[in-house]
Amino acid sequence: MQAIKITENIYWVGAIDWDLRNFHGYLTQRGSTYNSYLILDDKITLIDNVKDYMAEEQIERINSVIDPAKIDYIIQNHIEMDHSGSLPILKDMIDEVEIFISPKGAEGIPKHFAIKKEEFNVVKSGDELNLGEHTLQFLQTPMVHWPDNMVSYCKEENLLFSNDAFGQHLASSERFDDEFSADITMEEAKKYYANIVMPYGRQVQRALAALQDKKVETICPSHGLIWREDTEKIIHKYKKWSQNQVDDKALVIYDTMWNSTKKMAYAIQDAFNKKNFTTRLLNLQYKHISDIMAELLNAKYICVGSPTLNNNILPTVSAFLTYMKGLSPKDRIGLAFGSYGWSGQSVAIIENILKDCGFETMDNIKVQYRPDKKILEEITKKVKNNLSEEK
Numbered sequence: 001m002q003a004i005k006i007t008e009n010i011y012w013v014g015a016i017d018w019d020l021r022n023f024h025g026y027l028t029q030r031g032s033t034y035n036s037y038l039i040l041d042d043k044i045t046l047i048d049n050v051k052d053y054m055a056e057e058q059i060e061r062i063n064s065v066i067d068p069a070k071i072d073y074i075i076q077n078h079i080e081m082d083h084s085g086s087l088p089i090l091k092d093m094i095d096e097v098e099i100f101i102s103p104k105g106a107e108g109i110p111k112h113f114a115i116k117k118e119e120f121n122v123v124k125s126g127d128e129l130n131l132g133e134h135t136l137q138f139l140q141t142p143m144v145h146w147p148d149n150m151v152s153y154c155k156e157e158n159l160l161f162s163n164d165a166f167g168q169h170l171a172s173s174e175r176f177d178d179e180f181s182a183d184i185t186m187e188e189a190k191k192y193y194a195n196i197v198m199p200y201g202r203q204v205q206r207a208l209a210a211l212q213d214k215k216v217e218t219i220c221p222s223h224g225l226i227w228r229e230d231t232e233k234i235i236h237k238y239k240k241w242s243q244n245q246v247d248d249k250a251l252v253i254y255d256t257m258w259n260s261t262k263k264m265a266y267a268i269q270d271a272f273n274k275k276n277f278t279t280r281l282l283n284l285q286y287k288h289i290s291d292i293m294a295e296l297l298n299a300k301y302i303c304v305g306s307p308t309l310n311n312n313i314l315p316t317v318s319a320f321l322t323y324m325k326g327l328s329p330k331d332r333i334g335l336a337f338g339s340y341g342w343s344g345q346s347v348a349i350i351e352n353i354l355k356d357c358g359f360e361t362m363d364n365i366k367v368q369y370r371p372d373k374k375i376l377e378e379i380t381k382k383v384k385n386n387l388s389e390e391k
Contacts, residue, residue, distance in 0.1 A: 001060035009040040013061040015054035026195045026290040031171025042132025045073040052085035076101045077163040079108045088113045104148035143203040158217040168224030178229035191294035199328040204242035246300040249278040254305035255314045260339035267376040271383035284316040303335040308346040334359035
């Protein structure tokens with residue numbers, strides 16, 4: 001449990017959660033890390049904390065560099081429990097430690113732990129804290145992704161402690177992006193943005209604008225790998241994602257009972273393929289909704305299908321639509337489709353939810369019983385013709 005050096009006097013002292021597989025309904029197949037950072041200076045400073053059950057690992061890493069009791073300052077950029085869980089433990093270990101936090105953070109922490117609001121030093125955007133050789137500048141980033149969020153910038157190192165921004169749920173023994181697969185790191189960063197940050201695009205844009213005058217060479221997030229090679233690339237991706245830029249990409253998302261809706265899904269995908277769209281065929285029996293959201297982040301067309309079950313839609317489809325609506329993707333084009341036996345309410349239910357999401361909708365597609373080859377060809381032709389009108 002050794003600390004890992006980032007710069008001459010800044011260390012990673014976090015914890016690796018190899019076993020994590022679910023984070024608030026978000027599937028984390030590659031685990032995660034809870035990143036905490038230690039600055040050795042005249043005022044020894046700890047930035048962010050870890051989940052309570054990983055406090056021992058964090059403390060052991062700190063101990064590999066200095067006695068934790070010597071810490072002077074703790075910067076709590078965010079109060080969510082995966083970042084603040086070990087705070088009470090450290091506070092009990094350290095006499096007269098000073099804790100710096102945002103105004104909203106100071107209101108929230110006492111509701112989590114037996115720490116009084118008066119025990120915090122509240123900082124605002126533009127405030128600076130001199131540690132000796134290093135200076136930390138604070139920037140409030142509310143709703144990226146909680147009201148209390150802030151980031152801390154070390155101007156001497158051109159280093160940003162970004163908290164939940166630029167993170168990835170990814171457990172690894174490597175600590176830096178240039179030590180790990182770039183494709184996997186970016187895939188996990190995209191999934192993280194889609195499932196956690198997507199609803200707050202405007203707030204992300206404001207935060208990026210506020211950072212524009214700062215040189216950022218290294219980004220130290222609270223989850224996953226530290227960015228030191230692809231820093232500009234991940235900042236560019238956040239700009240694109242926050243501006244809701246989409247590609248010519250179509251998702252066909254469905255569940256099926258007797259494969260009739262599945263056949264329709266393939267016919268719809270065929271129409272998009274014929275128009276040279278990138279397509280993804282996503283069966284909800286096998287594909288997790290959080291993985292689908294990563295695909296949805298840059299997709300223009302969202303096609304959702306379900307047969308009718310008990311005058312309604314299948315539970316898997318309902319769960320996906322509820323999850324997607326909560327993440328608020330904007331300016332997509334939706335298509336509802338499905339088969340039915342005698343009542344056929346599913347398609348209208350899906351279409352109404354797509355409209356509630358603010359999507360434009362194409363003419364829905366509804367088939368009674370099993371679609372034959374002719375009907376499937378008609379579905380492909382109909383969707384293809386609608387795409388020609390869209391373009």
